[in-house]
Amino acid sequence: MKDSPLVGVIMGSRSDWETMRHADEVLTEFGVAHECRIVSAHRTPDLMVEYAREAEDRGLQVIIAGAGGAAHLPGMVAALTTLPVLGVPVESRTMKGIDSLYSIVQMPGGVPVGTLAIGSAGARNAGLLAVSILANHDDGLRAQLKVFRERQAQRVGEDKLP
Numbered sequence: 001m002k003d004s005p006l007v008g009v010i011m012g013s014r015s016d017w018e019t020m021r022h023a024d025e026v027l028t029e030f031g032v033a034h035e036c037r038i039v040s041a042h043r044t045p046d047l048m049v050e051y052a053r054e055a056e057d058r059g060l061q062v063i064i065a066g067a068g069g070a071a072h073l074p075g076m077v078a079a080l081t082t083l084p085v086l087g088v089p090v091e092s093r094t095m096k097g098i099d100s101l102y103s104i105v106q107m108p109g110g111v112p113v114g115t116l117a118i119g120s121a122g123a124r125n126a127g128l129l130a131v132s133i134l135a136n137h138d139d140g141l142r143a144q145l146k147v148f149r150e151r152q153a154q155r156v157g158e159d160k161l162p
């Protein structure tokens with residue numbers, strides 16, 4: 001995307017992409033300028049601090065952070081910025097993402113992370129929630145969201161059982 005990004009989609013590892021690509025797809029579908037990057041709380045802590053500290057000045061309005069296992073990334077990024085941070089628990093192999101969910105959702109009061117569902121549904125909804133947040137100041141996006149919901153409802157109405 002050529003426009004400067006409004007949403008930053010970050011993830012702890014390349015292995016998170018299969019989940020986080022669903023956030024990327026939603027943002028692309030709605031035409032929201034965004035970027036996707038690997039930023040690890042554990043393996044690249046300095047990069048994480050730099051990314052979170054510079055996010056607002058770079059024009060980002062929402063950060064979507066996905067991580068699995070001891071998933072510190074969303075909480076640490078939220079501690080370093082006042083931008084809204086949406087956390088996506090990536091499904092881990094050993095604990096099916098329950099570890100990721102608990103790591104992300106149990107933030108102490110004062111530093112919020114808006115936590116979504118485990119896995120691809122969470123990533124997709126994080127993308128949609130980011131669009132909703134941006135739509136507060138963008139009538140075009142608000143109209144797109146309404147059309148999206150109408151079409152979704154229409155598809156359900158047309159579904160046939162075997």
Ligand code: RP5
Pocket residue numbers: 011012013014015016040042066067068069090
């Ligand atoms: C976390 O560790 C990442 O978010 C990823 O979900 C998990 C496993 O990473 P890899 O070992 O697959 O790189 O930091």
